[in-house]
Amino acid sequence: MLKKKGIFLIALLVMSLLVFSACSGDKEKPQEQAQENSQQVDEEVIKIGIFEPITGANGAGGAMEEEGVRLANKLYPEVLGKKVELVLADNKSDKVEAANAAIRLVEQEKVNAIIGSWGSSLSMAAGSIVKDAQVPAVAASATNPLVTLGNDYYFRVCFLDPFQGDVLARYAAEKLGAKKVAIIKEVSNDYAVGLAKFFSDAFIKYTGDENAIVAEVNYQTGDQEFSAQIQAVAKENPDVIFAPGNYTESALIIKQAREQGIDTPFLGGDTWETPEFLQIGGEAVEGVVISTFFSQDFPITEESKVFLDAYAEHGQFDEPAAVTALAYDAYLVILDAIERAGSADPVAIRDALAETKDFEGATGYISFDENGDAVKDVVMKVVKDNKFVYLDTISPNN
Amino acid sequence: MKRKIITSLIIIGIVIAILMLLQNTLDNFKLRILNLAGIYVIFAVSMNLINGFTGQLALGHAGFIAVGAYTYTLLVMDSDLKSMNFFLEPIVPFLSSVHWPFLPAVIMGGLLAGLAGLLIGAPVLRLRGDYLAIATLGFGEIIRTVFTNTQSITNGSLGLKAIPMPKSFLFIEMKNAFTWWVWTAVIITVIFHFLLVSSSYGRALKAIREDEKAAEAMGVNIFKHKVWAMVISSFFAGIGGALLASLMTTIDPLMFRFTLTFNILLIVVLGGMGSISGSVISAVVVTILMEWLRFLDQGFMGLPEIPGLRMVVFSTLLLLVVLFYPRGLMGNEELSWNKITKMFQRFHMQPREVRK
């Protein structure tokens, strides 16, 4: 009896070992090749990993950033006379998968640097991995402060939520002359929760009114029915409704609000700047004001033009999304760092990145602060005739 | 008694040998998959206890995993890490200063998950079949929703990051301490469940699965036994959750959607409801397969890269297995020698076939 038990357990372990070695055995071959290759041609090829959610809930955002990186790669395929090779790793909008994808990039593909990911929580999943592996990562649009906080190897080319929230609050208070604001936020979305908090703090500061936020209601990612939340907010008849969240839900919120006969202006963040937001929202989203990274109506740098022309040529939409431009910049920043470092060694790249100062990117001049966060202007846009139209630029130092 | 000690010593010896071998040969990526596989083994085996052996269709596993993960995380983080993470809304005072070592934190994670299992099981285990399924699934979702909204405790959807990983195993500093912890936990889980189901209580659980009325007529207190099964199952789920949090070094509520429960349920069914060895094998295989199938996404054999193709293939494989081996890999049998030899051959073939 007992003997059998022992045997069984031993067997079981042998089994799991066998299964493991068997399957990873299959994996061995291509990898070995991959590694051999990378050993031989390491001299000529520099690998940059695209770490994005191509499938799953954030698939859209990931795809848009991938587009930006590929576009940049098309324009600038070489650095230090070496070819730059892009390696895509889909993190499936899932944290566990994201961690696997990231470690796969650094361990298996031996990339020199990583770009991504759309969605702060996914970037965070890679955080400790790139840190331990000492491979620098540059996020394009991950605006959650936690992404770079206490991690020397994570950078980002976009501004942070605290600043964005402040700008939006200032805009609401000064430009829109709002006294009372209501907030509808996607409570299961770190970005939305953060932005909402920073916004309300700043707004209270600017209005000097403790109860300037008249209502704050929540919804969950994936919800589609918001009439109850909308009613709860409308009841306080605010001057402005601030609704940080994913564009998918947000478009529906605004649509439903208009259907309910509520015409309070809506204010939102960078995530809304997607073609889908306009398509789904239709005329309901007319007049919606958002803060974002960059505007094509108002090219900031030489690079902006280059990017816009290139996009007009190869882009899949008639207008590039901001995150596409940011991903484009992420690639450029890395290339610039490699150039300055004069080597593709990840640590060297990291050090060079940290030094980045007033780099001329498509979305403006990029310098990293001690956290590895870009200090950048915020661009305000309004939806007019189902297009995002440039409104204003607000820079950190004023 | 003596013989048991000897056998368990042998087992442990072998495990150590295997782990030695693996952790020296495998790179971090494979090592990570190995750890993940171990954690999924814990999830699958524990879920099998309530679903496979007791025959109660309970789908709240993700919730218990979440409880374990969060408990562990909040206990092991030191106050600096916490103040870094809780930059929006400060953490409730009574948690801000606690700072436990790895092992006690993991165990506490299990205990609280077990408690959750008790609180949830007590009311809903009176329900049967699909009603139980939907009710437990609901509880899983409720737990998640609560964690999303209680920001001052869980940091809500911002999640928690920089969760420390153990640097030492049993006070011995070593490179892959975590792998050792995980697989120790796996061994303990497997042995525990194996001993449990082969004990008189295990027989009672099986009796409940076979025929509740008859079991009751034989003097088995059905409710008590169901609740026990639920509590133990959720305890180990919590342990697994704690380990998952440590492996991920970051967690947030969205990790614990009911799709996680489904994934585990799939593993259990593939391995065979009521077969511990089955769960172990299928957990390992599925975890590895999921990674291995990645090449499908990257575009292969001249095909362009098709994001998501991997999942299509995976779900197809899954359907095929369910359709052609409805009882799973092992049914409710356990591994036996001749089975092993069969497997042995099968898995030895595999690499060769691939080489061709």
Added chain:
Amino acid sequence: MNLLEVKGITMQFGGLKAVANFNLNIDKNEIVGLIGPNGAGKTTCFNVIAGEYVPTQGKVFFEGRDITKSRPDQITKLGIARTFQNIRLFKDLTVLENVLIANHLNLQSNIFSATFRLPWYQKEEKIMYERSLQLLDQLKLTQYKNEKASSLPYGLQRRLEIARALATQPKLLLLDEPAAGMNPQESKELMYLIQELRDKFDLTIFMIEHHMPVIMGVCQRILVLDYGVTIAEGTPKEIQSNERVIAAYLGVEHIA
């Protein structure tokens, strides 16, 4: 004092009265039979006694203790074991396991000492095995002990059910149509078996049976139920000559 005392139980399912004001006293070591046409409410009576249903009216006393509202497993613990009309074995488990499970209720050690195989549990487990094997031996099932219950032929399954019931160490044994589907030979054996068991385990037996030879052969006392009402009670002889019974049974008799 009676071992079992059923005082005027009435069982109502929505509209229909399955059992109306059913009374019964059973003394120690009696073998009492309960007969009646199909749907007369016999099994319902069993289910009330076994705690499956709580009666709409009336009370059930076992050894003077009120068990009307107790759960089936509690009642089994007190010493009432039963078999089922439509056999309910643990099909996927072995014959031995089936009997072992019935020993579970007497287990003292808790779930953890059982899991960790602590000495006292091992002692208990040893006893369980011995008792079960002994029981299988007495019911001539030893040779099948490692076979799945579902693989046994019908007659043996019925016998296994009895073995399983006995393993709970009952004082009162409720047999629900033990002879159903048996040929004359088997049912004759069953008759002897029942009496043998009564003496060996010093049991009291209350049985439902359609099979007149068996009933008449083993029971000292018989109750006749028709449409939930007790229409007759007495010794086999009295029952056989009772017009109401014959009336109730017209046409049913020779089928059974």
Added chain:
Amino acid sequence: MTLQEFLQNFANGISLGSLYALIAIGYTMVYGILRLINFAHGEMIMVAAYIAFYTVFIFSMPWYISFFIAIIITTIVGILVERLAYKPLRSSPRVTILISAIGVSFFLQNLGIVLFTGRPKAFQVPTLFSQVYTIKGVNIVSLTFFIPTITVVLLILLVYVINNTKIGMAMRAVAKDYDTSSLMGIDVNKIISVTFGIGSALAAIGGIMWSMKFPQLTPTMGLMPGLKCFIAAVLGGIGNITGAVVGGFILGLTEILLVAFLPDLSGYRDAFAFILLILILLVKPTGILGEKIAEKV
């Protein structure tokens, strides 16, 4: 809150509830026959929505034709799913079929991701359904009148079919006792296929309504409605069509009104559905209209 606000919320609740009810009917029918939680039901919604989308978008058909096509194709898909994924498992344990159902929904979702990409598509709502009427300050989209009407009409139709037609009788027989009815010479497979057909058709109608109310298609769009409507079906007593409708309305109204009255709890809204479900199940284990099935001993 003012009466007008309440009425507005009430209207919203009704329109959501009727949508739940509509989809819940399909769930409950399938369950009634097969005793199977058809997790793939939600994906039928997705399938219908995308077909409707593409037929309008690419072939630029008039909406009524494209809706009709969508319903037909979805029905066929539903029957196929049953034939391929459930029929072979009739004899095996329930949980296996459940897994198969989950597998199917997995498969359809991922196939959707490959075919339609994860990016959401905007569904063009025919103007007929998108006009906004204002009655006593209460704003109502015309769709809000259509959905309940359709739901009720379908309900009456189904109840009639099930109670007064031969096929309906057969369905009830199969639902009551699978084996016996096959012995009675009822072609069980045919009945089950028909049931799945009807169920999927209902899912399709529901899906189209859903994507007109929430004009945004993603491959995973079926997940939430699938879950919510199953809850609705269980609430009302699964297997009971009228119950499904009742459950749908109750769920829709409570969801809306709870947020309306306690906006601070809006973050817990998705949990409401489950809490409500569990509470009702604990009080009445077979749902509101579900009849108690006492197991024969």
